[in-house]
Amino acid sequence: MSTQPFDYQHLFSKASKVGARSTFPRPKYDFAGAYPDPETLPLQGLAQALKDSLEREGAELAYYPHTAGLPSLRQLVADKLARDRNMKVGADDVVLASGSGEAIAMLIQALTDPGDVVLTEEFFYVGTLRQMRRYDADVVGVKCDEQGxxxxxxxSTLQGQLAQGKRVKYLYTIPTFQNPLGWTMTLERRKQVLEICRRFGVPVFEDDCYVDLRFEGEDVTSFHSLDDGGQVIYVGSFSKILAPGMRMGYMVAPDDVLDRAMSFKGGGGVNEFAAMAIEQYLRESMYQHIDEENRALRVKRDAMIASLGENFGGSATWEVPQGGLYVWLEMPDGVDLEAFQEQSFREGVGYYNGAMFSPSGDGKNKARLCFGHPSADTVYQGVAELARIFQRHGLMQ
Ligand SMILES: Cc1ncc(COP(=O)(O)O)c(C=O)c1O
Structure with a gap:
């Protein structure tokens, strides 16, 4: 037996990237990771639901899962989307995936060739940005304001691309409690965006994973409900209303799009053990659980806003989100939160800098702060600690 470590260096594919298996330690105050509230995680309810569903249909586990995912959970998703998002869909229009991240990756693969132009919000979810880059898309961010x-x-971006002879493949948007910006796109804007995209023959790829985390204000209907011609592709997730560890999300799209996306599915289907527990639990307790979670998140949001006011007032700006998990902090131009991020982690407060979410690398003076996981007290203290660290290093007065 050889004691030399085996050398893979000349075997790696060109598409593989170094550093994908992050081992960065969690800081004392973690505002970086996008985790929901752990206290309201319904462990008892999920355990009971799993037991009940295994007793009822556990023998199904002897087979590989249905290719589109557990039919009863797809029906639950379709019913929820019809009720909450005004979408006219049935179980056959829904495909489950291992988190919406997998659904997004499958759709990107089905719709993107190297060099294709794809449009996004000027700052958006880094996981999607990474997938787009992985398939060599030319990612172009479109300017946003607090209405979307x-x-x-x-x-003008669509016209500019057309003038260069380029065809835009799709517009990816997170219209509700946008990650990382926090706003919800108004109904008027959704209609305008859909109409413009329709004129240019561009589908809208709607990522609605935060929609249930509303603490106040009125729901805005989905892009999907505003369209009846198959122009909108929709993804959602159970990560934010249950737990990311369950790895369960879904996509809704016209038949031919679902068909192509599923050609990129690996791993023998979606975990039916998790799907059974989720379906059984949510069928009985979905809205009660969401209300409880939102009550907890709202207190944390308020703690973050209060602490920002006390510790960053006059040195930074932010908006108060009506839901979701994030506050977007803007420091004056020239403050480099990208360069400082690692030091901040080391000193005990984690955040993600704005440039991570930007296709052009802009936004070094901005940061996303996630208030979902720490307790309200910890959120409050962590923001004060962040201000002390920034002061110590001359990033603010
Ligand atoms: C906008 C958005 N979409 C998708 C995801 C992926 O979530 P999951 O794969 O856990 O469903 C996230 C995770 O933070 C997100 O913020």
Missing amino acids: IVPEALE
């Missing part, structure tokens, strides 16, 4: 994507900017 700016229609004039979208139109």
Whole structure:
């Protein structure tokens, strides 16, 4: 037996990237990771639901899962989307995936060739950005304000691409409690964005994973409900209303899109053990659980906003989100939160800098702060600690 470590260096594919298996330690105050509230995680309810569903249909586990995922959970998703998002869909329009991240990756693969132009919000979920880059998309961010994507900017970007002879493949948007920006796109904006995209023959790829985390204000209907011609592709997740560790999400799209996306599914289907527990639990307790979680998250959001006011007032700006998990902190131009991020982690407060979420690498003076996981007290203290660290290193007065 050889004691030399085997050398893989000349075997790796060109697409593989170094550093994908992150081992960064969790800081004392973690505002970086996008985790929901752990206290309201319904462990007892999930355990009971799993037991009940195994007794009822556990023998199904002897087979490989249905290719589109557990039919009863797809029905639950379809019913929820019809009720909550005004979507006219049935179970056959829904495909489950191992988290919405997998659904997004499958759709990106089905729709993206190297060099294709794809449009996004100017800052958006880094997991999707990474997938787009992995398939060598030319990712172009469109300017946003607190109401969502700016229609004039979208139109001129589409025109500009057309003038260069380039075809835009799709517009990816997180219209509700946007990650990382926090706003919800208004109904008027959604209609304008959809109409502009329709004129240019561009589908809208709607990522609605935060929609249930509303603490106040009125729901805005989905892009999907505003369209009846198959122009909208929709993804959602159970990560934010249950737990990311369950790895369960879904996509809704026209038949041919689902068909192509599923050609990129590996691993023998979606975990039916988790699907059974989720279906049984949510069938009985979905809205009660969501209300409880939102009550907890709202207190944390308020703690973050209060602490920002006390510790960052005059040195930074932010908006108060009506839901979701994030506050977007903006420091003056020239403050480099990208360069400082690692030091901040080391000193005990984790955040993600704005440039991580930008296709062009802009936003070094901005940061996303997630208030979902720490307790409200910890959120409050952590923001004060972040201000002390910034002061100590001369990033603010
Ligand atoms: C906007 C958005 N979409 C998708 C995901 C992926 O979530 P999951 O794969 O856990 O469903 C996340 C995770 O944070 C997200 O913020």
